[in-house]
Amino acid sequence: MASLDIENVKKQFGNVEVLRSISINIAHGEFLVLVGPSGCGKSTLLNLIAGLETISSGIIKIGEQNVTHIAPKDRDIAMVFQSYALYPSMNVRKNISFGLETRKIPKPEIEKQVAKVASMLQIEDLLDRRPAQLSGGQRQRVAMGRALARDPAIFLFDEPLSNLDAKLRVEMRTEIKLLHQKVGTTIVYVTHDQIEAMTLADRIAIMKDGVIEQFGTPKNIYESPASIFVAGFIGSPSMNFIPCEITEHDGNLKILLVAQGDEKCLVPVKGLSSSPEKLKGQKVILGIRPEQISAFNLSEKKNNNVFKLKCQVRLTEPTGPDTLVFTQINNQKTTCRIHPDKAALPGESMEMGFDISKAVLFDPKTQKRIY
Amino acid sequence: MNSEYFSNDYQKTPFMLFFRVAVYAVLIIAAIYFLIPLVIMIFTSVKTMNDIRTGNLISFPRQFSLEAWKSAWDTACIGVTCNGIKGYFWNSVKITVPAVSISTIIGAANGYVFSKWKFYGSEVFFSILLLGCFIPFQIILLPMAKMLGMAGLAQTLPGLVLVHIVYGLAFTTLFFRNFYVTIPQELVKAARIDGAGFFRIFFKIMLPVSIPIFVVSIIWQTTQIWNDFLFGVVFSSGDTQPITVALNNLVNTSTGVKKYNVDMAAAIIAALPTMAVYIVAGKYFLRGLTAGSVKG
Numbered sequence: 054m055a056s057l058d059i060e061n062v063k064k065q066f067g068n069v070e071v072l073r074s075i076s077i078n079i080a081h082g083e084f085l086v087l088v089g090p091s092g093c094g095k096s097t098l099l100n101l102i103a104g105l106e107t108i109s110s111g112i113i114k115i116g117e118q119n120v121t122h123i124a125p126k127d128r129d130i131a132m133v134f135q136s137y138a139l140y141p142s143m144n145v146r147k148n149i150s151f152g153l154e155t156r157k158i159p160k161p162e163i164e165k166q167v168a169k170v171a172s173m174l175q176i177e178d179l180l181d182r183r184p185a186q187l188s189g190g191q192r193q194r195v196a197m198g199r200a201l202a203r204d205p206a207i208f209l210f211d212e213p214l215s216n217l218d219a220k221l222r223v224e225m226r227t228e229i230k231l232l233h234q235k236v237g238t239t240i241v242y243v244t245h246d247q248i249e250a251m252t253l254a255d256r257i258a259i260m261k262d263g264v265i266e267q268f269g270t271p272k273n274i275y276e277s278p279a280s281i282f283v284a285g286f287i288g289s290p291s292m293n294f295i296p297c298e299i300t301e302h303d304g305n306l307k308i309l310l311v312a313q314g315d316e317k318c319l320v321p322v323k324g325l326s327s328s329p330e331k332l333k334g335q336k337v338i339l340g341i342r343p344e345q346i347s348a349f350n351l352s353e354k355k356n357n358n359v360f361k362l363k364c365q366v367r368l369t370e371p372t373g374p375d376t377l378v379f380t381q382i383n384n385q386k387t388t389c390r391i392h393p394d395k396a397a398l399p400g401e402s403m404e405m406g407f408d409i410s411k412a413v414l415f416d417p418k419t420q421k422r423i424y
Numbered sequence: 425m426n427s428e429y430f431s432n433d434y435q436k437t438p439f440m441l442f443f444r445v446a447v448y449a450v451l452i453i454a455a456i457y458f459l460i461p462l463v464i465m466i467f468t469s470v471k472t473m474n475d476i477r478t479g480n481l482i483s484f485p486r487q488f489s490l491e492a493w494k495s496a497w498d499t500a501c502i503g504v505t506c507n508g509i510k511g512y513f514w515n516s517v518k519i520t521v522p523a524v525s526i527s528t529i530i531g532a533a534n535g536y537v538f539s540k541w542k543f544y545g546s547e548v549f550f551s552i553l554l555l556g557c558f559i560p561f562q563i564i565l566l567p568m569a570k571m572l573g574m575a576g577l578a579q580t581l582p583g584l585v586l587v588h589i590v591y592g593l594a595f596t597t598l599f600f601r602n603f604y605v606t607i608p609q610e611l612v613k614a615a616r617i618d619g620a621g622f623f624r625i626f627f628k629i630m631l632p633v634s635i636p637i638f639v640v641s642i643i644w645q646t647t648q649i650w651n652d653f654l655f656g657v658v659f660s661s662g663d664t665q666p667i668t669v670a671l672n673n674l675v676n677t678s679t680g681v682k683k684y685n686v687d688m689a690a691a692i693i694a695a696l697p698t699m700a701v702y703i704v705a706g707k708y709f710l711r712g713l714t715a716g717s718v719k720g
């Protein structure tokens with residue numbers, strides 16, 4: 054077990070800068086998830102932590118040790134690969150023990166360790182099989198077993214679940230979480246699935262084009278996204294981004310929401326630091342999550358965070374627990390999460406309550422959050 | 425199930441039936457065309473000279489005799505010595521076995537480096553090596569003779585072995601490299617994290633899955649080297665000649681009557697090892713050539 058410090062790490066392949074000044078640090082025992090769209094450099098960063106690629110500049114520390122220029126085998130890490138990378142010519146037992154054998158651990162000790170890992174992952178029956186004779190889920194377990202057998206300082210996972218079907222993926226996700234609770238080892242986990250990121254992580258680093266857009270706890274990232282990219286990436290269905298203009302009304306700054314049929318509603322803006330004079334007429338993007346728009350009910354009338362707007366329903370998507378209702382606000386398609394019993398039919402209109410206590414504002418130019 | 429049903433049905437239409445028959449007819453004719461020379465050779469080799477003189481070329485042997493085979497192996501005259509082709513057969517074995525094994529092993533190691541341990545400029549290096557596949561034999565004869573002379577290996581078996589190794593490396597390297605690039609790089613990464621080094625990864629992880637490509641390389645090299653004539657003629661003489669050269673000399677020896685049965689027997693003996701290799705390992709050869717799609 055160990056902490057992980059990544060300081061100003063850069064990586065170039067030829068002239069292409071793939072990672073640009075990455076800094077992350079996590080405490081020992083934490084579960085870090087690197088998440089981002091394809092090609093943003095997640096695997097590259099993981100390979101740098103593992104020592105499988107050479108670093109262009111910067112420092113990586115595991116625990117107190119600077120490992121920047123240390124060979125992978127001496128970094129005390131174990132890794133699970135997306136393709137599992139099981140050795141095809143060896144049976145499961147050999148696959149698990151290979152790393153122990155190269156480290157010259159005594160035979161009885163190896164056997165004990167293999168047995169322990171096999172029972173932990175429930176793969177005792179598979180020990181004498183070859184990887185080709187295993188199902189996807191079983192291979193995934195064996196790959197985990199190979200990593201677990203070594204009891205390293207840090208586990209590195211590169212999209213370990215992306216080759217599994219949806220149901221198995223959810224099962225394995227909980228198992229990985231349980232495993233982390235049990236062994237308590239520091240984990241760095243790469244995924245491009247935001248649900249995996251939210252459910253597993255103690256800390257999330259959201260990457261885009263080789264930089265970290267935001268680094269924080271899942272709650273922090275969900276509630277205070279730093280940019281439109283982060284807000285849109287995390288959360289499903291995605292946050293609504295409604296273009297608005299700041300106006301002055303009765304001496305207060307407000308933004309105007311217009312629904313179809315010219316229904317209007319003025320929403321106050323607070324917490325903006327610039328002077329009111331400057332803000333007047335400025336274009337902003339209101340970020341509001343679907344669950345913050347629900348059917349308006351009268352008891353909320355006194356709640357001065359909730360604003361009523363009569364909207365036309367264009368389309369509904371029942372998901373079971375909620376119904377997603379799509380409408381147009383400021384000519385922008387907007388998703389609302391409504392209780393199934395309250396949802397109106399397409400073509401009808403209904404009163405929505407906009408809870409703006411958690412709404413955020415973005416600058417359309419910089420794409421960053423201004424409030 | 426469904427498609428099987430359809431295709432069976434389809435085959436029953438008169439056109440398809442005709443088509444089938446036509447295909448088989450062509451195949452059978454082609455097979456006969458290729459087999460006839462072999463059959464004639466075998467027939468002739470077990471005939472007596474008398475039989476050959478009186479009968480015609482494709483007639484069935486009237487008297488079965490292995491005399492010609494014995495003579496070809498043991499007593500036929502090649503040039504001025506009359507010890508048959510056995511010595512030259514063993515020469516070819518002594519050339520082929522080391523040349524095939526060494527070029528295959530080095531090719532495997534080369535392929536491993538060019539696919540899994542790329543270094544700065546390795547692609548350029550590999551391309552240059554590949555050029556070796558396209559260099560015609562004739563071009564390297566003189567420089568090679570000069571080099572062998574300088575190394576003191578001119579006209580010796582080890583010299584010929586060296587020539588074949590050098591010439592074969594381009595091919596074996598290509599085979600192994602193309603095979604190893606289909607093996608995921610992640611395997612190497614996983615092994616490195618597991619603490620395995622360059623050689624351990626090669627021996628424990630790459631070699632055990634390389635059997636198909638070894639078979640390809642061995643068959644290819646064996647046929648190339650065993651059947652080689654040009655290098656044999658140029659880089660060896662007298663006692664050190666391979667069987668192909670000896671066969672040529674045997675057939676061209678002009679003293680006495682032409683013994684067709686001995687010539688045929690000698691030719692079959694010269695061809696037997698390559699035929700045997702194909703029969704034993706041909707199945708793997710085809711499989712190995714398409715091994716790009718094989719996953720571990």
Ligand SMILES: Nc1ncnc2c1ncn2[C@@H]1O[C@H](COP(=O)(O)OP(=O)(O)OP(=O)(O)O)[C@@H](O)[C@H]1O
Nearest residue numbers: 066069071089090091092093094095096097098245
């Ligand atoms: N060996 C390499 N040489 C050159 N460019 C590379 C190399 N490896 C990766 N890249 C480039 O670096 C960028 C990041 O790649 P990386 O594999 O880290 O992406 P990723 O975030 O893991 O994506 P994915 O989710 O698809 O796995 C990509 O644009 C890729 O083309």
Ligand SMILES: [Mg+2]
Nearest residue numbers: 095096097211
């Ligand atoms: Mg990746």
